[in-house]
Amino acid sequence: MLASAMGRAWIELNMDNLRHNYGVLRKLLPDTCQIMPAVKANAYGHGAVPIARELNAIGVRAFCTASVQEGAELRSSGIVGEILILGYTHPEDFCLLRKYRLTQTVLDAEYAGALEGFGEKIHVHIAIDTGMHRLGERSENIENILKIFQCKNLIIDGMYTHLCASDIMEEPYIDYTRKQIRAFYKVAERIKAEGYRCPKLHIQSSYGVLNYRNLNCDYARTGIALYGLLSTREDTENCAADLLPVLSLKARVSAVKELKAGEAAGYGLQFVAPHDMKIALLSIGYADGVPRSLSCGGGNVLIAGRKAPIIGRICMDQMTVDVTGIPEVRQNDIAVIIGSSGDEKISAGEIAEQADTITNEVLSRMGVRVNRICVSENQLKSQAV
Numbered sequence: 001m002l003a004s005a006m007g008r009a010w011i012e013l014n015m016d017n018l019r020h021n022y023g024v025l026r027k028l029l030p031d032t033c034q035i036m037p038a039v040k041a042n043a044y045g046h047g048a049v050p051i052a053r054e055l056n057a058i059g060v061r062a063f064c065t066a067s068v069q070e071g072a073e074l075r076s077s078g079i080v081g082e083i084l085i086l087g088y089t090h091p092e093d094f095c096l097l098r099k100y101r102l103t104q105t106v107l108d109a110e111y112a113g114a115l116e117g118f119g120e121k122i123h124v125h126i127a128i129d130t131g132m133h134r135l136g137e138r139s140e141n142i143e144n145i146l147k148i149f150q151c152k153n154l155i156i157d158g159m160y161t162h163l164c165a166s167d168i169m170e171e172p173y174i175d176y177t178r179k180q181i182r183a184f185y186k187v188a189e190r191i192k193a194e195g196y197r198c199p200k201l202h203i204q205s206s207y208g209v210l211n212y213r214n215l216n217c218d219y220a221r222t223g224i225a226l227y228g229l230l231s232t233r234e235d236t237e238n239c240a241a242d243l244l245p246v247l248s249l250k251a252r253v254s255a256v257k258e259l260k261a262g263e264a265a266g267y268g269l270q271f272v273a274p275h276d277m278k279i280a281l282l283s284i285g286y287a288d289g290v291p292r293s294l295s296c297g298g299g300n301v302l303i304a305g306r307k308a309p310i311i312g313r314i315c316m317d318q319m320t321v322d323v324t325g326i327p328e329v330r331q332n333d334i335a336v337i338i339g340s341s342g343d344e345k346i347s348a349g350e351i352a353e354q355a356d357t358i359t360n361e362v363l364s365r366m367g368v369r370v371n372r373i374c375v376s377e378n379q380l381k382s383q384a385v
């Protein structure tokens, strides 16, 4: 069953590593602070439903997504607990918030008015802008924030802000982050002083948990670190916390062929064989999440524990690698795009570096047609490639 589920290209989710990362992050935080995993963008490409299901099974009872549709998908799949929508929901979709028991972010005072106007009770968290200048009512506009607390139809369960420089542990970024944190707590104090019950507070995402761990919060919204990575290869390799990657990306060798010296391969004749060689076609392409910028020598894949350089242009559904140095390769063999094979390893951080982006983007662009397969250690050993 496992074999047929793999098909042409697939993602393996190492759920042991997910549980491990959860434990590591949990230990960094005060006992009173719960982890609210960010499972937006299909759980950073991993697959929102299998990831949230696994986290539900180990007791996680709060999640955040970007859109109401993502929240509804989780709820329809039986995910329990609070599901917070971090982003914009169109007023026509407010009914979905109630139907799927979702919690909406109050984007600012004006949006609070729209939510209030819906006429039915809606659970919300209020976003406070403390300096990122993305979503949230400005922390200085305390009168506007107090107005949100007066809305009769809003059940205010939480209030949060987002740090925009918590990944850079240098001045002036540390100072800026501390100012954001102070501005947020000042709002919370004022709310209490005005006689309102203080809702649950949250500030940190992954870097916030790692670099500013001793805040007095009820939740930490962790995404990338829970998946065992940080945004760059360098940060991931230098991270003091013992995080393990959850995702591996694999595909089948769909064909192996000989290329004579001087013959070209792929679109635009971009690769011309410098000598007689052997090439392998892989049944995975940029629509599956392999960045096209890795074309023409921009990266490698692993086959039978050895590196096979990418040659020619990566296509939508296929790509070509040089397997001259791996004579035993056969059709139907497995190629590892992200993950390990023998003693070799290619990390998402390495791919991100080669593609001139961050791991978050590489992961969140994993294609929808790639099967997600949950594996645990025992299974991994029995199907070692």
Ligand SMILES: *Cc1c(COP(=O)(O)O)cnc(C)c1O
Binding pocket: 038, 040, 086, 162, 204, 205, 206, 207, 221, 222, 223, 224, 225
């Ligand atoms: C995506 C997101 C997070 C999670 O960020 P990571 O850096 O992946 O931990 C937290 N909060 C907000 C508001 C987000 O948009």
